[in-house]
Amino acid sequence: MAHSLILWLIFSLALFAIGLYGFLTRRSAVGLLIAIELMLNAATVQFVVLGRRFHFADAANSLAAGSSNEKMIEGLIVSGLDGQIMAIFAMALAAAEVMIGLAILVMLFRELRTVDLNKINHLRH
Amino acid sequence: MTDTLFAFFIVLSLLLAVLSVTTPHLLRSVVYLMGVLVISAGLYLLIGAELLAGLQVLVYVGGIVVLLVIAVMLTQTEEITEDRAPTKKKILAALVSLAFFLVGAGTLIASPFKQDVVALKTDVSIAQIGLTFLDAGGRGYLLPFELISLLLLSVLIAGIVIARKENP
Numbered sequence: 001m002a003h004s005l006i007l008w009l010i011f012s013l014a015l016f017a018i019g020l021y022g023f024l025t026r027r028s029a030v031g032l033l034i035a036i037e038l039m040l041n042a043a044t045v046q047f048v049v050l051g052r053r054f055h056f057a058d059a060a061n062s063l064a065a066g067s068s069n070e071k072m073i074e075g076l077i078v079s080g081l082d083g084q085i086m087a088i089f090a091m092a093l094a095a096a097e098v099m100i101g102l103a104i105l106v107m108l109f110r111e112l113r114t115v116d117l118n119k120i121n122h123l124r125h
Numbered sequence: 126m127t128d129t130l131f132a133f134f135i136v137l138s139l140l141l142a143v144l145s146v147t148t149p150h151l152l153r154s155v156v157y158l159m160g161v162l163v164i165s166a167g168l169y170l171l172i173g174a175e176l177l178a179g180l181q182v183l184v185y186v187g188g189i190v191v192l193l194v195i196a197v198m199l200t201q202t203e204e205i206t207e208d209r210a211p212t213k214k215k216i217l218a219a220l221v222s223l224a225f226f227l228v229g230a231g232t233l234i235a236s237p238f239k240q241d242v243v244a245l246k247t248d249v250s251i252a253q254i255g256l257t258f259l260d261a262g263g264r265g266y267l268l269p270f271e272l273i274s275l276l277l278l279s280v281l282i283a284g285i286v287i288a289r290k291e292n293p
Contacts, residue, residue: 001128001131001132002127002128002130002131002171002243002245003243004243004246005238005241005243006215006233006234006238006239006241007135007286009233009238010230010233011135011138011139013226013229013233014139014226015138015139015142015161016225016226017144017222017223017225017229018139018143018146018222020218020221020222020225021144021146021218021219021221021222022146022147023147024196024214024217024218024221024222025146025147025214025215025218026146027209028151028200029200030151030193030196030200031151031154031195033193033196033263034145034146034151034154034155034158034193035146037158037185037189037193038142038145038146038158038161041161041162041165041185045165045168045169047176047227048172048177049172049190049243052172052173052174052243057197071213074140074236079248079249080172080174080247080248080249081254081257082172082176083174084176084177084249084254085254085257085258087174087177088177088180088254089269091180091181091210092184092273092276092277093147093273094185094189095184095185095188095189095277096276096277096280098189098192098193099192099280099281099284100280100283100284100287102192102193102195102196102284103283103284103285103287103288104287105200106196106199106200106288107198107287107288109199109200112229113202114202115202122183
């Protein structure tokens, strides 16, 4: 069960959908950022998993068809390197985005004394 | 053994995520999010991405969760201590996310991803990841690496500039 790709993908999709529910429901801006972190984490899991998948059907078919092209068969067995590197980039971007979001939030809170998103509905005060 | 571990991780992770988005107390929400992130690190260990598991705990749990806790405590007011949404909004949001999940899951099941498998052993070493980051060739990631360094520097400066007190 841990080997099937589709289960990993559906699990990370479910995490993303739960984060989406939180994103649409939250009234406080910090709660919104928490939901965004959940969604980013789900996408990162998907990066890592898709970086490590094997498409056995293709490799088996090309071997059966007598292909001795080593490069082509090697290209079907994906090393996990690219997925991990993309996940590292995604993590750095998540950290950067949370930092900017919180800086803006702190400044907004200093001006308006509230982070209630129903009340922050003007572009300038 | 990996199967039971995988099932346990998945069930616990989904449960903690649902708790995180539905609880009205923001501090509890952050702690549940930390639980989800730690379980994700466990999943990365299961799939053989060891550097990523360590980085997940270091960056996400040790950095972002701490920052969120500080933000929750800094932006507390007396009028809104709990974060409840009206029921109509909750039902609509649940419908939207359920529809998104069903469409996505349906597309995935109907796709050729159905018969793919995931390898659970490690095949990249940390040295290999580091060398690929500094590789200026065709399959290297030198340019995104430099760009993300610039991005992090600019985010640092921007955060300080945005949130500092203006001197009167």
